[in-house]
Amino acid sequence: MAKPEPQPTELKKPVNRREFLTFAWLVSLGFLSVNVAGMTYLFSMPRFKEGEFGGVVTVGKVSEVPGVDAGPGNFPKVKFWLSNTEDGAFALYKVCTHLGCLFNWKDQEFKFVCPCHGSQFQKNGDYIQGPAPRSLDRFVMQAVDPATGDVLAQTPDDGGPMPLPDNPEAIIQVNTGSRITGKAHG
Ligand code: FES
Numbered sequence: 280m281a282k283p284e285p286q287p288t289e290l291k292k293p294v295n296r297r298e299f300l301t302f303a304w305l306v307s308l309g310f311l312s313v314n315v316a317g318m319t320y321l322f323s324m325p326r327f328k329e330g331e332f333g334g335v336v337t338v339g340k341v342s343e344v345p346g347v348d349a350g351p352g353n354f355p356k357v358k359f360w361l362s363n364t365e366d367g368a369f370a371l372y373k374v375c376t377h378l379g380c381l382f383n384w385k386d387q388e389f390k391f392v393c394p395c396h397g398s399q400f401q402k403n404g405d406y407i408q409g410p411a412p413r414s415l416d417r418f419v420m421q422a423v424d425p426a427t428g429d430v431l432a433q434t435p436d437d438g439g440p441m442p443l444p445d446n447p448e449a450i451i452q453v454n455t456g457s458r459i460t461g462k463a464h465g
Contacts, residue, residue, distance in 0.1 A: 332357045342447035364403045367440025370418040370453040371404045377411040406464045414461030422449040
C-alpha cells in the first residue's frame with residue numbers, strides 16, 4: 280500500500296519591514312495616547328490641597344490677627360509670618376531673600392533677623408540692612424465675608440499691605456501658591 284503523500288504545511292508569511300513599522304507606530308501611538316490622557320488628568324487635579332503649603336490657607340478671623348503692637352503670628356507649617364501693621368496685614372514668606380535661610384522674629388528689637396548672614400527686615404517685610412538683595416517676599420491674602428463669600432479686602436498687586444476690614448468675623452485666607460517678590464533696594 281502506497282504511503283500517503285505528506286501535505287505541505289502552510290508557511291507563515293514573514294512580516295515585512297513596512298508591516299513591522301506600521302505595527303510599531305500603532306503601539307507607540309497607543310502609549311502616547313495613554314500618557315497624554317494620564318498627564319491631562321494629573322494637570323486637571325489641584326496640585327496642592329487646601330490648608331497645605333502651596334495652596335490656600337485659612338488663618339482665622341480678622342479678630343484673631345495679632346495687633347499692630349504685637350509680634351507677627353508664626354505659621355511654620357505653611358511657611359509664613361502674619362504681620363499686622365498700621366497700614367494693613369502681610370503674609371511674609373519665611374525664607375530669607377539672600378540665600379534662603381529661615382529668618383526669625385526678634386521681639387526685643389521688633390524686627391526680623393536672619394541667623395545666617397545677618398540681614399534684617401522690618402515687620403512689614405521691608406529691607407533694613409545686610410546682604411539680602413530685596414525685601415521679603417509676600418503671599419497674596421484676602422479677607423472674605425463668611426456670610427456672603429464676598430472678598431472684602433485683598434493684597435494689592437505690588438505686594439503692599441492688605442487693610443483689615445471692619446468685620447471682625449471676616450475670614451483671612453493666604454494663598455501660599457501666589458508669591459509676590461519683595462522690592463529690590465539700592
Ligand atoms: S541667608 Fe539670610 S542673610 Fe544670608
